[in-house]
Amino acid sequence: MAQVSASSSITIAAPVDTVFSALADYETVRPRILSGHYRDYRVLEGGHGEGTIAQWILQATSKRSRDIKAAVSIDGTTIIERDVNSSLVTTWSVAPSASGSEVTTRTEWNGAGGIGGFFEKTFAPLGLKKIQAEVLANLKADVEKQ
Numbered sequence: 001m002a003q004v005s006a007s008s009s010i011t012i013a014a015p016v017d018t019v020f021s022a023l024a025d026y027e028t029v030r031p032r033i034l035s036g037h038y039r040d041y042r043v044l045e046g047g048h049g050e051g052t053i054a055q056w057i058l059q060a061t062s063k064r065s066r067d068i069k070a071a072v073s074i075d076g077t078t079i080i081e082r083d084v085n086s087s088l089v090t091t092w093s094v095a096p097s098a099s100g101s102e103v104t105t106r107t108e109w110n111g112a113g114g115i116g117g118f119f120e121k122t123f124a125p126l127g128l129k130k131i132q133a134e135v136l137a138n139l140k141a142d143v144e145k146q
Contacts, residue, residue, distance in 0.1 A: 005108035008132035012140045013100040020077050020094045022143050023103070024049040033138035037131050039065075050074045054081075060127055103139065105132050 012019050022029045027047035034041060039057040046052035052072040059065045068088065070081035079092040090107040107128055 003108060005106060006128035006132060007104060007106040008129050008136055009102060009104040010133075010136040010140055011097050011099055011102050012143050014143045014146075016077055016094050016096050016101045018146075019101040019103060019139075019143055020079075022139065023079055023092050023094065024052075024072075024074070026052045026054045026072070029139075029142060030054070033135055033142050035131055035134040035138065037134075044069070046072070049079075058131075060131070103136060105136065107132070 025048050026043050031041055034056075037059050039059055041056040042054065044053040044055055050073060053069065054072070055067075055069045057065050057067050066083075066088070067085060069084045070090070071084055073080045073082070077094045081090040081092075083089070088107065090105060093104045093106075095102045095104075
């Protein structure tokens with residue numbers, strides 16, 4: 001099994017606490033910033049930060065989807081979403097930058113083995129980076145308009 005990961009970053013012209021609060025808001029902000037690749041999004045427990053459980057279907061391609069039930073934990077200014085259905089983990093880190101905040105999201109999981117794993121490790125990160133970039137751009141637009 002190969003470790004598969006994808007990471008993307010963006011700079012947002014807002015303080016760290018403002019950006020972090022927006023990211024940790026699974027009830028109001030998160031549904032607004034998700035790309036069209038996310039379907040059936042809903043909050044099952046909580047809704048803001050630690051202890052939140054949210055569920056959605058990530059439609060990575062027309063033929064590849066993943067049912068995600070994410071349990072949320074917080075470590076400083078990092079949000080960790082662990083899928084209870086798989087090895088998938090997404091982290092959202094917010095750090096100060098010269099012009100506001102630098103937000104980085106990283107998703108990793110244990111990929112398939114063999115030739116299928118080779119293709120997954122090669123091509124899945126490319127598609128996921130496009131999805132991440134869209135969500136980050138939506139976050140930037142949402143936070144900076146406030």
